[in-house]
Amino acid sequence: MADIDDMLREALQRIAPDADPSGVADSIRARVDAGDTGAPASSSGFDRRLRRWLPFVGLIVVAALIGAGLGLSGLLGHPVVYASQAARSVPAITATATAAPTPTPSATVAPIAPVASAPAVRPAPPKPKDTTGPSLAVGAPNPATIYGTDAPNPCATVTTVTTTAHDVSGVVAIHATSSFPGTVIHQSGPASSTTFTFSMPYTGTTSPDLTVTITVTASDGAGNSTSLSRTFTLTSSSLCLI
């Protein structure tokens, strides 16, 4: 019986004849010159085997990363320490060496001070929506009694009101109104600190004293507003007339 190795070797040589190499080298060069990339070298057997394992290796790596992350969070994460535990002091430890013949040293370890627990870092809660108007302060009209613009000195013809306003969303506008028709209102300063001046086209010679109401309204960036009113007197007193 013929040796199977020799038989296989001879049979395979017959049934798989050599290919014709003519023109192959030139054809390959032409393809390379044309930018053809052909079959990637990663098609080798080894790489294919490695590729089969890659998903499993990836899963193992991901699981390891998750485990490491959990472990680190356990190690580095700040434990919650209750106040009663934190305040508990550690008792003093006293040790006495009894070795002879040297004089007996006595060492006392000071009690360990309780470690103040750092506040646990927690994510900041979402900012509540601003639903309140600005905090508004309106000063008293100064002077509290004036004459109209047509009145001669020495009486004042203009009264001044100062206002301050604050809001977490920012004060975006402030304005004032007057109950007296035709009041001329001047405004100066930023919305957070504004000065209003009021003057009236009023002679005061024929009319009784009038109480004028001014209203200051401040608005914030969230659309809320606050209003405050003050009053002053528009006098008809003849003392102010020359």
Next chain:
Amino acid sequence: MSVTAAQRVQLNLDEFVAQEYPKVVAAVGLITGDRQGAADAVQDALVGYLSSPPAHTVNNLAAWFTVVASNKVRDQQRRSATERRALEKFAPASEELTVELNVLDVDVRSAVMALPPAQRQVCVLHYLLDQSVETIAEGLGVSAGTIKTQLFRARKTLAARLGKGDDHG
């Protein structure tokens, strides 16, 4: 790729095509059962090698190209489900009609084609390309023991199918 490297590869290309290419195509054709696909795949592998050479050193180009081209043909066969048609075409027709085959050769070819792909590949590398066990192992990135085992099983199967005694037992 530097000019020097390109020149070196081109010089090796001529040498490889003249000496190794015919056998490699024959081996890939026998492994895959697709002779025409084998020639295309080997040429594709050569183009790929020249375009972007593998990072590692390839000590045995014949074995390396055989494996790469065989894998490529098999991938294509899987994708297009042409393996069955290729095997059917194997018996008569094709260019190999010009080769006079005796009954034993036909039996050997059928028996080799019936081997599992890994055993068939090792068998062809060993018997057709005269690759040693160590060289095949290096080319496939497996241990020599694995190749020995596959060769042993292939030989045993072939001997049983061909009615020959396996002296290597």
